[in-house]
Amino acid sequence: MRILQLHCDSIEYTPTKKEIKSAEEIEPKKISIEEVVVCFTAIEEGDDSDTAKNAIIDIQKSMKQIGCNKLLLYPYAHLSSNLASPGTGLKILKEMQESCTGIDAMRAPFGWTKAFSIQVKGHPLAESSKVFSKDSIKEKTSTALESESKIKSYWYIMTPDGKMEEIEKFNFSNHKQLEIFAKYESVKKRSVDEPPPHINLMKKLAIADYEPASDPGNMRFYPNGRLIKSQIEQYVTDKVHDYGGVEVETPIMYDSHHPSMESYFNRFPARQYSIDSEGRHLFLRFSACFGQFLMASDFQLSYKNLPYKLYELTRYSFRREQSGELVGL
Secondary structure, three states: OEEEEEEEEEEEEEEEEEOOOOOOOOOOOOEEEEEEEEEEEEOEOOOOHHHHHHHHHHHHHHHHHHOOOEEEEEEOHHHOOOEOOHHHHHHHHHHHHHHOOOOEEEEOOOOEEEEEEEEEOOOOOOEEEEEOOOOOOOOOOOHHHHHHHHOOOOOEEEOOOOOEEEOOOOOOOOOHHHHHHHHHHHHOOOOOOOOOOHHHHHHHOOOEEEOOOOOOOOEEEOHHHHHHHHHHHHHHHHHHHHHOOEEOOOOOEEEOOOHHHHHHHOOOOOOOOEEEEOOEEEEEOOOOOHHHHHHHOOOOOOHHHOOOOEEOOOOOOOOOOOOOOOOOO
């Protein structure tokens, strides 16, 4: 949270138009206040109720010091490029107003463009800037990822006749490859003790290589590799077309606060790359089909169109791999 705090003789503001769809519903009118502390406030990603309380404690302490008992909380997004979502911003500003004790606390409308004029006092404590945050902000983890780290798995081998047998009791003597695969899956160890053989081949044949300027899992494909990759892509596309699928293309980034996306995060574990843009928290898509579902939800379909098969070959999907999880292709 970032605040520009001003001790003022007066402030006058008039809401002129809505800046965002979720702006508060108000009747625009001119507001004039005298002898007031104005806090131009930007709520940032990671701010919460504790941040709000700490900010108000500090603000009221300084107000007592200068002998002022009127406060105006003025939403001011221009103080930060790492803004919280509009819903979170409004919620925290309301909490700040409600946390005030023994003073007259007011709040300018959220989500509006406002014309204002201000007269700031000229004493040494009249102007100050403040930054408030948690002592340590942990990386936000989806409910699914948290659950994935705690979940207990049970492993069985199913024989062709449908019989289930615990993996520890199964006789792998005639199934050596299955034994290797079963151990790999059940141990869940994703790091490797030695590089797999294809690492040398992909470099020797100039197919692909690691990109030092990027993150793990993001590789560069040389002409030979791009040719092979494109032939595989075309083969898959032809097969899907033969099956009756129609190809679409969807964005590579989505709003993480979209209701469908939040629901998705909490059901399927994935680690995303995040981007903040004009107060919206976006993520680079991972390999999943929500783009097609969002598109299909807007279609006008009847039973005559069903089954309707959508297909997208995602050349760019992103998952932020942890160090040691990936080796080569």
